[in-house]
Amino acid sequence: MGEQITQAQDLLRSLPGVDRLLQMPVTELLAEQYGRSLTLAALRYSLDNRRQAILAGNGREPDADSLVQEARTWLENLLAPTLRPIINATGVIVHTNLGRAPLSRSALTAVQSAGGGYATLEFDLDSGKRGSRAVHAENLLIRLTGAEAATAVNNNAAAVLLMLTALCSGREVIISRGQLVEIGGGFRIPDVMAQSGARMVEVGTTNRTHLHDYERAVTENTAAILVVHHSNYKIIGFTTEPPLADLADLACRHNILLLYDQGSGALLDTAPYGLEPEPTVLDGLQAGCDVVCFSGDKLLGGSQAGILCGRGGLIGQIKRHPLARAVRADKMALAALSATLAQYLTDRALVDIPVWRMIARPLPEIEAEANQWAARLQEEGVAARVIDGRSTVGGGSLPGTSLPTRLVAVEQADVESLAAALRGHSLPVIGRIQDDLFLVDPRTVLPEQAEALLTALVRYA
Numbered sequence: 001m002g003e004q005i006t007q008a009q010d011l012l013r014s015l016p017g018v019d020r021l022l023q024m025p026v027t028e029l030l031a032e033q034y035g036r037s038l039t040l041a042a043l044r045y046s047l048d049n050r051r052q053a054i055l056a057g058n059g060r061e062p063d064a065d066s067l068v069q070e071a072r073t074w075l076e077n078l079l080a081p082t083l084r085p086i087i088n089a090t091g092v093i094v095h096t097n098l099g100r101a102p103l104s105r106s107a108l109t110a111v112q113s114a115g116g117g118y119a120t121l122e123f124d125l126d127s128g129k130r131g132s133r134a135v136h137a138e139n140l141l142i143r144l145t146g147a148e149a150a151t152a153v154n155n156n157a158a159a160v161l162l163m164l165t166a167l168c169s170g171r172e173v174i175i176s177r178g179q180l181v182e183i184g185g186g187f188r189i190p191d192v193m194a195q196s197g198a199r200m201v202e203v204g205t206t207n208r209t210h211l212h213d214y215e216r217a218v219t220e221n222t223a224a225i226l227v228v229h230h231s232n233y234k235i236i237g238f239t240t241e242p243p244l245a246d247l248a249d250l251a252c253r254h255n256i257l258l259l260y261d262q263g264s265g266a267l268l269d270t271a272p273y274g275l276e277p278e279p280t281v282l283d284g285l286q287a288g289c290d291v292v293c294f295s296g297d298k299l300l301g302g303s304q305a306g307i308l309c310g311r312g313g314l315i316g317q318i319k320r321h322p323l324a325r326a327v328r329a330d331k332m333a334l335a336a337l338s339a340t341l342a343q344y345l346t347d348r349a350l351v352d353i354p355v356w357r358m359i360a361r362p363l364p365e366i367e368a369e370a371n372q373w374a375a376r377l378q379e380e381g382v383a384a385r386v387i388d389g390r391s392t393v394g395g396g397s398l399p400g401t402s403l404p405t406r407l408v409a410v411e412q413a414d415v416e417s418l419a420a421a422l423r424g425h426s427l428p429v430i431g432r433i434q435d436d437l438f439l440v441d442p443r444t445v446l447p448e449q450a451e452a453l454l455t456a457l458v459r460y461a
């Protein structure tokens with residue numbers, strides 16, 4: 001016992017001091033790469049670690065090289081990016097956990113030029129005076145939707161909050177009990193309503209709400225009817241909800257507003273691709289909604305943003321509210337959004353916007369790619385074959401509907417380990433597991449990532 005204590009004390013005494021470690025040439029290189037103070041912190045961490053180990057009886061002869069190596073590992077781990085690119089082979093097109101919509105090339109170029117230098121964010125080149133950041137996406141949005149006015153904020157959650165706060169605070173807002181939804185990430189309509197200062201008046205039942213339910217709830221204190229699109233859930237069976245046009249008529253008769261949280265930002269019809277029809281932004285405006293709000297990075301396929309379109313006076317009120325400043329969109333989001341909107345205006349959406357290219361991709365093309373991948377994997381000795389499957393839109397849109405696809409199925413004794421190894425790859429691959437098969441959907445794999453995907457599968461399968 002006594003001998004052990006002396007041994008530990010000897011080991012502790014022989015630990016080099018920070019000063020000595022700092023003078024080593026290898027440490028100087030570290031300090032050049034990571035900065036002096038962070039390197040110092042890393043060395044202290046490494047020495048501390050060794051001290052604890054010695055006191056716990058696990059000490060070994062401390063050598064300076066291994067102490068510095070430990071410091072280097074600590075520095076590398078600390079600074080390793082946590083937001084890393086991955087390959088989405090799940091077949092979920094707008095995958096909320098994987099960053100929703102991938103940006104188009106022209107959106108990326110716009111982000112780079114707006115973010116990498118100075119830009120006319122709030123500057124008017126004609127007058128040489130201060131301009132408004134509001135102008136950037138607005139004209140394109142107005143042109144695209146036919147709305148009188150439009151504005152973009154940080155995300156759609158902010159758009160809903162801002163709309164209710166600016167237009168309904170202190171007054172009543174009527175909403176169907178079938179629409180008191182949680183969107184995900186803790187965004188719950190009743191909570192947002194409370195936060196906005198509006199008083200929520202629930203009408204109808206979970207499955208059925210009629211026009212007369214709304215009509216009976218109107219008082220002299222009513223500011224608006226809010227309609228929230230069933231983005232991420234479906235009520236089937238004995239259900240009814242009045243059409244937007246009937247609600248618009250009712251709102252008009254009672255001189256109250258009809259506000260519509262459309263959610264997905266679909267500007268194109270989803271039906272031609274075999275999906276259920278998703279109400280579009282235009283449907284909402286044409287039905288007579290006063291303000292329609294939606295996300296920029298779901299089916300719109302652009303950057304994170306919340307977009308509000310509608311009547312000029314109301315959008316003006318929304319833009320002037322103090323909260324608007326707190327939820328404004330940044331220059332890179334505005335740049336990407338404008339570039340994406342321009343693609344719709346020039347009929348390039350189906351070709352150039354990744355989300356729509358994936359939705360519209362013909363099945364024979366997916367099948368050809370799946371066959372090619374499977375053949376290549378088989379050549380490399382991987383047990384792979386092509387099977388039928390379904391891709392989904394995701395992002396809390398179009399629940400319960402999917403697109404036919406062809407999957408590459410990799411057979412593996414321990415499919416969970418394969419999935420884990422692929423997640424641990426330098427460019428991680430995320431797929432699906434089903435019936436002991438690892439499934440890869442070509443629909444959501446970006447063309448430039450296909451080669452890396454196959455290389456990873458060959459390596460780990």
Ligand SMILES: *Cc1c(COP(=O)(O)O)cnc(C)c1O
Pocket residue numbers: 155156157158160183187228229230231232261262263264294295296305306396
């Ligand atoms: C997604 C969604 C939101 C939240 O939008 P974010 O852009 O994620 O903030 C709000 N309402 C509906 C109906 C949605 O689908």
